[in-house]
Amino acid sequence: MAPAIYWIRRDLRLADNPALLAAAQAKAIIPVYIHAPHEAGDWAPGAASNWWLHHSLAALASAYARYGVPLIIRSGDSLATLRALVAETGAEAVHWNRLYEPATIERDRHIKQTLRDDGLSVESHNAALLHEPWTIRTGTGGDYKAFTPFWRACRRAAEPEPPLPAPQTLARCDNADAMAGAMGRDPAATAGAAALESLGLLPTIDWAGGLRSRWQPGEAGAWARLEAFLPATLAAYEPGRDYPARPGTSRLSPHLHFGEIGPRQVWQAVQAQLARGGDSDPAARTESAETFLSEIGWREFAHHVLFHHPGFPDHPLNARFADFPWQADPGDAMLKTWQRGETGIPLVDAGMRELYATGWMHNRVRMVVGSFLVKNLRLPWQAGEAWFWDTLVDADLASNSLGWQWVAGSGADAAPYFRVFNPVRQSERFDAEGDYIAHWIPALADLPVKHRHAPWEAPAPVLESAGVTLGVDYPHPMVDLKESRQAALAAFEQIKKAG
Numbered sequence: 335m336a337p338a339i340y341w342i343r344r345d346l347r348l349a350d351n352p353a354l355l356a357a358a359q360a361k362a363i364i365p366v367y368i369h370a371p372h373e374a375g376d377w378a379p380g381a382a383s384n385w386w387l388h389h390s391l392a393a394l395a396s397a398y399a400r401y402g403v404p405l406i407i408r409s410g411d412s413l414a415t416l417r418a419l420v421a422e423t424g425a426e427a428v429h430w431n432r433l434y435e436p437a438t439i440e441r442d443r444h445i446k447q448t449l450r451d452d453g454l455s456v457e458s459h460n461a462a463l464l465h466e467p468w469t470i471r472t473g474t475g476g477d478y479k480a481f482t483p484f485w486r487a488c489r490r491a492a493e494p495e496p497p498l499p500a501p502q503t504l505a506r507c508d509n510a511d512a513m514a515g516a517m518g519r520d521p522a523a524t525a526g527a528a529a530l531e532s533l534g535l536l537p538t539i540d541w542a543g544g545l546r547s548r549w550q551p552g553e554a555g556a557w558a559r560l561e562a563f564l565p566a567t568l569a570a571y572e573p574g575r576d577y578p579a580r581p582g583t584s585r586l587s588p589h590l591h592f593g594e595i596g597p598r599q600v601w602q603a604v605q606a607q608l609a610r611g612g613d614s615d616p617a618a619r620t621e622s623a624e625t626f627l628s629e630i631g632w633r634e635f636a637h638h639v640l641f642h643h644p645g646f647p648d649h650p651l652n653a654r655f656a657d658f659p660w661q662a663d664p665g666d667a668m669l670k671t672w673q674r675g676e677t678g679i680p681l682v683d684a685g686m687r688e689l690y691a692t693g694w695m696h697n698r699v700r701m702v703v704g705s706f707l708v709k710n711l712r713l714p715w716q717a718g719e720a721w722f723w724d725t726l727v728d729a730d731l732a733s734n735s736l737g738w739q740w741v742a743g744s745g746a747d748a749a750p751y752f753r754v755f756n757p758v759r760q761s762e763r764f765d766a767e768g769d770y771i772a773h774w775i776p777a778l779a780d781l782p783v784k785h786r787h788a789p790w791e792a793p794a795p796v797l798e799s800a801g802v803t804l805g806v807d808y809p810h811p812m813v814d815l816k817e818s819r820q821a822a823l824a825a826f827e828q829i830k831k832a833g
């Protein structure tokens with residue numbers, strides 16, 4: 335039997351990996367990662383994603399080294415690289431796990447057909463989703479635009495397949511070391527290292543200290559995160575998930591995005607945790623677990639919507655919003671103020687600073703900063719989407735588009751446009767102790783809690799004794815929340831009338 339190529343993409347793990355297992359049946363396996371950001375259309379990964387990818391590939395190379403098989407890292411045109419590898423190794427089969435972004439689907443279709451025409455056996459597999467987008471259909475055979483019926487249909491469908499084990503052994507091909515650029519006395523360990531550096535994924539000016547201290551990219555890091563979350567946090571996920579100062583959510587999103595862990599594995603681990611029981615009330619525990627699984631469901635829904643509406647990352651699903659009267663923003667001045675977390679609205683600024691420092695932001699705060707950008711500042715959701723794309727370590731085309739169109743009111747199952755989050759009320763409700771604000775905006779940490787949410791309303795002596803001079807230590811609010819809300823609603827009326 336000839337060797338088989340396993341083309342690694344965003345499935346950076348060994349367990350529950352059907353393409354890897356299929357390729358491992360061959361005489362030898364050639365695992366290759368091909369760096370081809372230009373093939374992602376307009377959505378080449380951003381800076382935070384690149385940082386993550388670098389470290390995740392390094393972890394994966396070490397994992398392959400333990401099997402004695404070098405990970406090959408190349409960059410360039412994917413099809414040409416695969417063909418070159420076929421020529422170098424005599425491989426007769428190529429396997430990969432599917433991705434669902436429109437540009438990638440198109441590329442993969444072409445590559446599959448071309449390689450089959452070359453006489454190779456080519457198979458793609460599902461490692462990323464519980465239910466692939468075309469398998470869940472409405473009664474009339476269409477796609478879903480609302481989450482609840484979508485998720486009900488998923489729950490009615492067959493239970494997710496149990497996850498697959500990691501391969502026990504992997505066989506290397508004869509010239510594996512040479513192909514992987516392995517060097518010295520420990521070829522497996524050095525394989526891929528130079529190639530990885532040459533991809534230039536790390537920032538040239540090191541802004542990534544906050545990311546390093548928060549995250550452990552790679553399969554082991556994903557499992558450490560899940561295993562910490564399940565016993566400690568799952569039972570209180572509902573309502574703990576809503577409080578940004580608490581570690582109330584799993585923080586699995588970047589691991590899921592890069593395929594360091596798969597949803598089938600998360601699903602099974604949650605069921606096992608439920609079966610183990612615990613101290614909390616069983617009904618509350620089950621409800622919490624259901625809510626958590628439904629968040630995995632939102633991830634599935636995002637992929638479903640993107641698959642059926644390939645223009646979703648760029649264009650409002652509700653076409654009426656294409657004519658929304660956004661505000662002019664000369665020199666992107668307002669946008670930059672929002673990006674830097676200097677709006678003068680503490681919950682918004684805390685979120686934007688958390689994002690910049692750690693590559694992640696709590697979901698509730700994502701909704702609040704999004705609403706502030708799109709409604710109070712009346713800047714296009716695509717501008718927020720692009721900033722998140724560059725700065726999030728979990729930046730994901732499906733989930734990011736869904737999140738931004740939800741916020742804007744233009745998407746599938748979106749918040750109605752007239753629902754404008756009041757960031758002060760949100761802050762009082764979900765950061766009642768002001769801890770999140772104090773952490774991300776130390777300048778406000780000495781203010782009494784009740785004034786941290788809206789420091790511009792604090793009496794002058796209170797500000798003075800906390801050492802806060804507005805406009806010096808912390809900005810004045812860049813807009814009046816009430817007036818800007820009214821302006822947003824008036825703008826919405828315009829497109830309503832037009833539609």
Ligand code: FAD
Pocket residue numbers: 575583584585586587588590591626629630631632633634636695696697698700701704722726728729730731733734735736737738741
């Ligand atoms: P948990 O609460 O522990 O949820 C578990 C998993 O479910 C997450 O890891 C994630 O994979 C999935 N999930 C949870 N909520 C959602 C959701 N609303 N939509 C889709 N999947 C969800 N999520 C991304 O993964 N990538 C993005 O680029 C992204 N951009 C967003 C932009 C905006 C404006 C908004 C409002 C939300 C966005 N989300 C995005 C969804 C959500 O905020 C994150 O998935 C969540 O905060 C990740 O934290 P967690 O892993 O602790 O989530």
